[in-house]
Amino acid sequence: MSNMKATRDAYGDVLAELGAENKDIVVLDADLSGSTKTAVFRKQFPERFFNMGIAEANMVGTAAGLAAAGKIPFLSTFAIFAAGRAWEQIRQSVAYPKANVKIVPTHGGITVGEDGGSHQSVEDIAIMRAIPNMTVMVPADAVETRLAIRAAAAYKGPVYIRLGRNKVPAVFDDSYHFEIGKGTEVVSGIDMTFVTTGLMTAQAVNAAELLRQEGISARVVHISTIKPLDYDIIVKAASETGAIVTAEEHSIIGGLGGAVAECLAERHPTPVKRVGINDRFGTSGKAEELMKYFGLTPEDLAEAAREVMTRK
Template identity: 60%
Template sequence: MTKMIATRDAYGEALKELGRINKDVVVLDADLSGSTKTAVFKKEYPERFFNVGIAEQNLMGTAAGLATAGKLPFASTFAMFASGRAFEIIRNSICYPNLNVKIAATHAGITVGEDGATHQALEDISLMRSLPNMVVLSPADGVEAKQCIYKAAEHNGPVYIRLGRSKIPVIFDENYKFEIGKGVELKKGNDIALIATGIMLEKALVAAEELSKEGISARVINISTIKPIDEDIIIKAAKETKGIVTVEEHSIIGGLGSAVTEVVSENAPTYVERIGTMDVFGESGDGNELLEKYGLNVKNIIDKSKKILSK
């Protein structure tokens, strides 16, 4: 049976380990530590944990202040509130002075499920990657999530890490090595390139297997760093295949799909089909059922691939 773990759970465990090896690590939360899993750190290092209450702008401002004092702050809340409500503080108090603040935002995407549209951040990648100095990470599973946290801690400057609520399949083993700014080719193929991020990587891998049964060779690329994006791996895919399908649990506007099309339009024009939410809000429901309703599924990846190959 496939091991399942939520990326937010991996975040909590990574924080605990970071706290042990680096005494400058501090963690801030906006009254959601049980959900964001920062409570794991709080239990081990209560003197380095700060609950600012339901005040996300203060969360970011306080984290910025701690960074100026030489601390390594991780600020957490739900992605909707981190990227939306606190945007101006992130822009002017963290990114503008290029402070060493890590924003670990949980409950991103449509799979927040029953909490509904008000809590389903489908625009956060777009918002965060528009900010100068900001690195944007979107891990595909628990293994990669832990490594993203460790690498974010090593990086000097603002980092936004996108984490999910739901348990998802573990794709990578402990030998996997994540690097900021590097995509990874997980499956070779020269007919079509499937470029995915976050929880949609697993579905891209399944789609590639299904396509292979029909004689279609699909390359699968994991882009866990949305910014700075790995242009080389995208350009190579554009030149060596007949087209690209991007797959993300985010709006097609401003997310991975937009980032990939920006790269190929300037360097190696090719057919691109984008899978994500189509300029709509989400709704309340079971996370897996919502993925199906909004076309974030294996069937749509296969259909979009065949659409390109039929041109």
């Protein structure tokens, strides 16, 4: 499949491009530059690349200091070690001063696969979203990753962009217009809406096709920016289709599902079904096996759609 590409690969490419365009871009990694793809930048701009060793707390503080010195630091490691290990450093040293630091972890979610639960971050969106001043994004594919990274570099302030390990199908083409804080209707429909983020958007597109064959017209709204959340597109979907299924490669607690439920409970009460990791840790296995194991396949989404529609 030629249109398959990992979001981390797109990140490595665009980061090196940005490095050539702007000498203020600096990059930090915690001994995972081969995996996070910051190695592409490292090879081209070694003087602006800082390997901080296996010490994420210090990496976050160092990035905050570089930002205080006028640089635009991008820092990468796996999602669990950025958001999890260094949460309070991100809060104190980055978000509280509104430092211009871009936190771009890879290996988010359960599709990390064989490494298992210790390495599968299923809470990072929730805990990053809870921090004031923080912008949280989860791109759907390589095309959107390039645009999100460029937008983050141009934006002044803290940003968290969660990327994935594995190749994912393209959802967007080059005509796609990306804007921080704006959702996008990927599939139109009138009977219910999938509100999705990250790689779950491609799954929802397939689920919408399954439902179409049953005569159900499902809408798919992709939310790349979970914070600030695009309330308008969600309320519009709720009012026009009357039933919502959220889907994310993350705990159903506090992530996209939580954010959408908060939005709709206040603005437009609507039946909601949250699809995600059901308050469990991850486990070892192949990524595609884990997608089935945790109920994140198009078939699972279609079933959730049928269920939520009974509550309309």
